[in-house]
Amino acid sequence: MAIRKVCGVETEYGIVLRGGGESNPIAASSLLINAYVSSLQRNVGWDFEDESPGTDARGFQAEGSMPPEVETHLVNAVLTNGARYYVDHAHPECSTPECSDAREVAVWDRAAEQILVQSMAAAGAILPAGQELVVHKNNSDGKGNSYGCHENYLMDRAVPFSRIVNGIMPFFVTRQLFTGAGKVGTEAVGLTTSDVPFQLSSRADFFEEEVGLETTLKRPLVNTRDEPHCDAQKYRRLHVIVGDANMSEVATYLKVGTTAIVLAMIEDDELQRDLSLMNPVAALRRVSYDLSLGLVLDLADHTRMTALDLQWQYLGYAKKWAESRGLESVGEEVGADVLQRWEATLEALETDPASLATTVDWVAKRSLLSAYAERDGLAWDSPKLKALDLQYHDLRPGRCLAARLGLERISSDDEVARAVTEPPTTTRAYFRGKCLQRFASSIVAANWDSLVFDIGGDPLRRVPMMEPLKGTAAMVDDLLDSCATPAELLDRLGA
Amino acid sequence: MPEREQIKREAPARKEAETVEEVPAGSEKGEKLKAEMDDLLDEIDEVLESNSEDFVRGYVQKGGQ
Structure with a gap:
């Protein structure tokens, strides 16, 4: 029986400092996040003890393949909603808390956007007049530099990794039909906008391998990073790097919802047929470039x-x-809804793709840009269209073009506002978030699978959280309510 | 989408295709959609970066994951 697909997304955002001349993106990202965290007056550091990003799911430590730098000196905060907010590879990155279904991911991903919006405002209050930090939720700068929106899914360790790879790869190649964020032109070497005026995915240009550990070079369709952040005997965390950052909530919801379903099906060994492609890496781009969908x-x-x-x-x-x-x-209600929407989306792609302009990012972006190009007589290589493409992803409330296109919502504003500070109730993120809300001054470090307390006098005390589905509201609310101090909590937990 | 090829083919494992509601060009609905899009474009003109082309040119990110 497939295990619960605990899931989340981690998004690297584009960042520029305007009005300040040449800027260092690491400094800009740090300023952005520090401004936010200072505005909350609470800062719990990240605990790197269990991080091992170089471990490979195929069962070996890769040789000649460096794990990502662990930039311990950089800003790295854990938020009361259970999220992690930090500087990674010269970008601000926000990981949602662990969620128990796709709908929660859509809500907490939107909350992450709000956190970035609030960060821009907080930074604006610190920066000299005339300077501004601008954040884009996109995947590349249009000049060949890409950064990711990664997804994570909890998998049963007992499932052979090769079955996951074979089962999921054709899905990854083709889901961009409805998960693609769209892009004007191409950043593939040797191609120009006259070859590829517009494509479905903003990320497809950057994949060169089928399977591998890398995330920044020679990116693979299936990433093998084996860093479960939970009980490694029982679980793996499938780290998915092939997706686009979506402005459409429905796209995020469908991306995570359909992928969780397919992974659960693979876990149950119910994928009836081997759908492996002859050349999946080339197919990813070809599908992205094929606006006829034929x-x-x-x-x-x-x-x-x-x-x-x-x-x-x-x-x-x-x-x-x-x-x-x-x-x-995958969650009964959410799973059923995802199946329905998935089917409706495929039908629409087949009969009338333009009808998806309020749910599928590439369709929304393309219809806007097409109308603009038609009105002003612009060709696809016009810088103006590239500017519109970029501004589709601009997170400044007044500037964001995606926000003006009437994209369908999954979440409500109230729900998102709550999710900026409140964790999901359905995973261990609840325990993390609630402990940070109540006992932040006694928590010296946090990680996905532990909290470290300093209650004075004693050695530091670590509370392990190796089960992603333990620490939910149903499990710990009574305990938390009955403890007035962190010392009491630790005693009750036997930590 | 004009370039979409209308290929009739048997899609595996799916329900009978529903009838497609065509919107003929120049219909009332089509006109309304066009008017809405025109308004939207006007609205977007107002929020577009004034120096958008320079902004695009200067928009350089470091590669990430």
Whole structure:
């Protein structure tokens, strides 16, 4: 039986300092996050003890492949909503707390955007007049430099990694039909805007391998980082680097919801057919470049299908899987809704893609840019269209073009405002967030799978949180309510 | 989307396709959509960066993950 697909996303945002001449992006990111954290007057550092990003899911430590730098000197904060907010690779990055379904991810991802918006405002209060920090939720600068929006899914360690790779890769190649954020032109070497005026995905240009540990060079379709941040005997965390950062909440919801379903189905070994592609890396780009959606791909078994056909296959298997196994692993209600929306989206892609302009980012962006180009007689290589593309992702409330296109919402404003400071109730993020709300001054470090307390006198005391589904509101609310001090809490926990 | 090829093919494992509601060009609905889009473009003109082309040119990020 598939285990609960605990999930989350971590987004690296683009950042520029305007009005300040040449700026250092690490300094700019630090200033942004520090401004936010200072405005909260609370700062708990990150505990790196259990981080081992160089460990490979295929069972070996990679040689000649450096794990990402652990930049301990950089800003690294844990928030009361259970999220982690930090500087990574010269970008501000925010990881949502662990969520128990796709809907929660959509809400806490939107909350992360709000945190960035509030950070820009907090930085604005510190910066000299005429200077401004501007944050974009995008995936590249249009000049070949890319940064990611990664997803994470909890998987049963017992499932062979090769089954996950084979099962998920064709899905990753084709889900961009509805998860793509869209992009004017291409950043692939040797191609220009006349070859690729517009493409479905903003990230597809940057993938060069099928499977691997890298995230910054030679990026692989399936990433093998084996760093579960929980009980490694029981679980793995599938780290997905192939997705776009979405402005559309529905796109985030569908991206995470459909991927969680497919992974649960793979875990149950109910993917009825090997859909492996002959050349998945090339297919990722070709699908992204094919606005007709009619391109036919070669499968390894010598049959041929379009990306849409492949998605219909996955959906068909998913519906059968849901009937036979139920949807508990992805959340009953959310799972059923995702299946319905997935089907409606595929139907719309087949019959009238333009009708998805309020849910699918690339469609929304393309219809706006097409209308603009038509009105002003612009060609696709016009810098003006690139500017519109960039500004689609601008997080400044007055400037964000995505916010003006009437994109359908999954969350309510109240819910998002709450999620800026409140953790999901359904995972261990609840315990982390509530402890930070109540006992921040006694918490010296936090990590995904532990909290470290300093209650004076004694040695530091570490509370391990190795089970992502323990520490929920249902499990710890009574305990937390009955403890007036962190010392009491630690005694009750036996930590 | 004009360049979309209308290929009729058997999509595996899916329901019968529903009938497509076509919006003929020049219809009332089409006109309304166009008027809405024109208003939207005007609105967007007002919030576009005044020096947007320079901004795009100067927008350089370090590669990340």
